[in-house]
Structure formats: structure tokens, C-alpha cells
Amino acid sequence: MKKVILIPDSFKGTLSSEDICSIMSKNVKKHFADCEVVSIPVADGGEGSVDCFLSAVGGEKITKTVKNPYFEDMESFYGTINGGETAVIEMASCAGLPLVEDRKDPKKTTTYGVGQLIMAAAQKGCKKIIVGLGGSSTNDGGCGAAAAVGVKFFNKQGEEFIPVGGTLKDIAKIDLSKRSDLIADIEIVTMCDIDNPMFGTKGAAYIFGPQKGADKDTVVELDNGLRNLCHVIKSDIGIDLEDVPGGGAAGAMGAGMIAFFDSKLQMGIETVLDTVNFDQVIQDADMIFTGEGKIDTQSLRGKVVIGVAKRAKKKNVPVTVIVGGADCGIDDAYEMGVTSIFTINRLPEDFAVSRTKSKENMEATMDNILRLMKSVNKNK
Structure with missing residues (x-):
């Protein structure tokens, strides 16, 4: 060979x-x-994704002070590859479950830091941003990240606030007009390997909420909040996310990336293969x-x-x-x-x-x- x-x-x-x-x-x-x-090395969007991309194609790891899941300052990072043209962000680096330790509470945690990393990459001049979903401690539908780039959320009293899982139910209006112009022309690709919907019994709260600290009552509350968010997104932004596969990824961050960042959801492996020019490499x-x-x-x-x-x-x-193990019923793999x-x-x-x-x-x-x-x- x-x-x-x-x-x-x-x-x-x-x-x-x-x-x-x-x-x-x-x-x-x-x-x-x-x-x-x-x-x-393959990155699936979760913890270690930035390092995998840097190992595969080279680049630079950049540290940045952003908010952690509880709005506290922390040192996080993102990677730049392709000569600085592309940024890679893993949401776990500032919104990950290990960061909350014994404070698990998806009613209070935020993705605000993820939005700060997106803004940092945009200010750095990146033309494309890859955001990896996975390992999150959040259930805020990406509202925190959206707020960090200028999206405004208002309650019924007209008061502005940054929604978290427990206050999604209070969203009455969403205003995208103040969203930063820096991200307007950036291609944002979201790595997402699950097809769960935004809400419902197979959605973000019911399937992933318990591992983030939600009891049965909290799961119902979080799910109702996501339903409300979906309704307001449809009425104010004009996007219906109810049945979008992957919308429920990472506490419905998948849905938020579509609504607030004009992003497309893509299987992680497809993102990796495109980024490393796989079709050319294997010729x-x-x-x-x-x-x-x-x-x-x-x-x-x-x-x-x-x-x-x-x-x-x-x-x-x-x-x-x-592989470690092979199950029955995989003969179709040979045709693929x-x-x-x-x-x-x-x-x-x-x-x-x-x-x-x-x-x-x-x-x-x-x-x-x-x-x-x-x-x-x-x-x-």
C-alpha cells in the first residue's frame, strides 16, 4: 500500500x-x-471537537473570556482553520454539562457564552463558523446565544430580558433588528447528529432534560417553554420549527441556530468531510x-x-x-x-x-x- x-x-x-x-x-x-x-480524527460536535479539527487540518486555538452556564466569567476557546477563514466552536466549551458540576438546573443555565464565541470569531474576520452541538447543560433554545449577538427578547410587559429554560414561557416578542451586522454575511454551519424535534415527548426537554437535572415537573415546564418559543419564532420571525429534525439538539439549540443565526443543521461527519476536502484527499x-x-x-x-x-x-x-461490536441487520452497509x-x-x-x-x-x-x-x- x-x-x-x-x-x-x-x-x-x-x-x-x-x-x-x-x-x-x-x-x-x-x-x-x-x-x-x-x-x-473525527469530531462529533461535542467536547474535543475543536482539538480534532486542529489535529486534522492544523490551525490556531484562541482563548476568550465569556460567560459560563450561570453567567459567570470563564476562559473558553474556539479554533480557526483554513488560514483563519473558518472558526470551529464547541458549545460544550462554555455551556457544557461538566461546567455546572453539582449545580445542574436547566431552568437557569444559558448559552450566552456560545454567542460570545460566535461574535469573537466574527470580529476576528472569519467567513465561516462551524458550531458543534453536544454535551450541553442548557435548555434555552439558543436564546442566550442569540442575545449575545444582539437579538432582543421581550415579555408581555414590554420588558427586555435574556431567556433561560425557566423563562422561555415569558417570551412575548422577539426582535432581530439589532442582531449584529458582523454575522450577516457569515456562513454558519451547525453540527448536529440527532433528529429529535424541538418539543414534545421526543423533544429536548423530555429526552435530554433529566440528564441535565430536570425532574418530571421541570421537564413539563421546560417543554411548555419551548412550545411558547416555537410559537413566537413562527409569529415574529416567520419560521415554523415544530417538526424540524434536530431542532431539539442541545436543549433546542438546534432550533435556535436556525431561527437566530440563519444556520443549517448538518450531520457532523458531513461537516468534517467537507472541511478536510475528503473527496480530494482519498482520490x-x-x-x-x-x-x-x-x-x-x-x-x-x-x-x-x-x-x-x-x-x-x-x-x-x-x-x-x-468496531467494538457488530449487531445483526447491517448488511446494507456493504451496499453503501x-x-x-x-x-x-x-x-x-x-x-x-x-x-x-x-x-x-x-x-x-x-x-x-x-x-x-x-x-x-x-x-x-
Whole structure:
């Protein structure tokens, strides 16, 4: 082999995408010393996304003082890539669940800091901003971020305020006229890998509220607030977000990005592939290695493995998938561009046991695949 592409998703709770790339690269070089190895750690929008993009394409990490989930000052960051033309922001860096520690309360937390990072990137002169959703502590529908860029919210008494989850129900009017002109001509892409709606039993509050500290009564209150926000957005902005897939992502930040930032929601892997010019990078590749913790029917909906495979199929490049486990009902993956699938677990063990061996199991599996490939090449 002369060139391989490494683009695995993380194995949640065991190996990061960067860890896997490192293991794969070391083994490729052991068996094919002269092979060009291109590593593309995958970012899903959550914590670590900025570092993944910087690792994949290079760039600069910029620190900025912004508000944390409780409107307190904190040091956050964003990344710039493509010569400073593109900014990458992960909302978890200033609105993430770990930041609230033992103060979980989605009725009070805000995305204001995310809006401050967007403004910082705009002031820096970025022409495109990628915002990763995931790992949030919030349920404010992106209103905090919107307020940070100049969007005004008013209650029935005509008083301006910055809505949080518990006060979404009080929004009576939204005014976009004071939104900063700096973001008017910037392309804003939102990485979003879930298709939950804004509200309802499958929406932001019901599905994600409990992990952010919401009890049953609070879930109902938050959901009613999101319903009101959706109603006012429709009447004042003219956008109906009720049934938009992904609107419920990150406390309905998905819906807010559409309404307040004119953003489009896009699968994380598609954003990554576009950003790294994947179609061009793989043209002369002999093999692509990708993978995830478990491949199942959910995987076929277009996450990392299938996103990579579909692009590779168009260029006629084979795709080897390495996973922790493989479920039944995944035969369609082969029609979508996957060449072969290998699992790393060598013994029938509980995950609690096998997860501690993920690194050595990945190394052994990669080593065996490459030994086979090397043997086939010798016999040609």
C-alpha cells in the first residue's frame, strides 16, 4: 500500500478518535514502512471537537473570556482553520454539562457564552463558523446565544430580558433588528447528529432534560417553554420549527441556530468531510480505515462509518471498518460502500471487562488485518 486514510469515530468511554488514529498509524507503518498515512480524527460536535479539527487540518486555538452556564466569567476557546477563514466552536466549551458540576438546573443555565464565541470569531474576520452541538447543560433554545449577538427578547410587559429554560414561557416578542451586522454575511454551519424535534415527548426537554437535572415537573415546564418559543419564532420571525429534525439538539439549540443565526443543521461527519476536502484527499488512496464503538442499524442512518463509506464508494476506494461490536441487520452497509467489518473483541466478555482491553484489542486487530493485506500483496 502506498496511501491509507484513517478516519475513525471514537469508541465512547474507551478510545478517542485520536487514540485510534495513533494505534492504526503505528501498525500501518510497521507493515508498510513507506506508506503515506493521513489521519483525520473525527469530531462529533461535542467536547474535543475543536482539538480534532486542529489535529486534522492544523490551525490556531484562541482563548476568550465569556460567560459560563450561570453567567459567570470563564476562559473558553474556539479554533480557526483554513488560514483563519473558518472558526470551529464547541458549545460544550462554555455551556457544557461538566461546567455546572453539582449545580445542574436547566431552568437557569444559558448559552450566552456560545454567542460570545460566535461574535469573537466574527470580529476576528472569519467567513465561516462551524458550531458543534453536544454535551450541553442548557435548555434555552439558543436564546442566550442569540442575545449575545444582539437579538432582543421581550415579555408581555414590554420588558427586555435574556431567556433561560425557566423563562422561555415569558417570551412575548422577539426582535432581530439589532442582531449584529458582523454575522450577516457569515456562513454558519451547525453540527448536529440527532433528529429529535424541538418539543414534545421526543423533544429536548423530555429526552435530554433529566440528564441535565430536570425532574418530571421541570421537564413539563421546560417543554411548555419551548412550545411558547416555537410559537413566537413562527409569529415574529416567520419560521415554523415544530417538526424540524434536530431542532431539539442541545436543549433546542438546534432550533435556535436556525431561527437566530440563519444556520443549517448538518450531520457532523458531513461537516468534517467537507472541511478536510475528503473527496480530494482519498482520490489516490489504497484503503480507508474507519470505525466506531458499535455498528448497528442506527449507524446506517448516516453517521461516521456510512458517511465515509458513501463518499469512498463514489471514488471506488475500499473501506475497512473496525468496531467494538457488530449487531445483526447491517448488511446494507456493504451496499453503501463498506468493504469489510472487523470486531476487536477477541473473547466473549462483558463490556466492563473488555473496555479495559480496548487499546490492546485494537492493536491486535489492526495488526492482523495488515498482516493479511501484506500477505495478499506478496502473492500478487
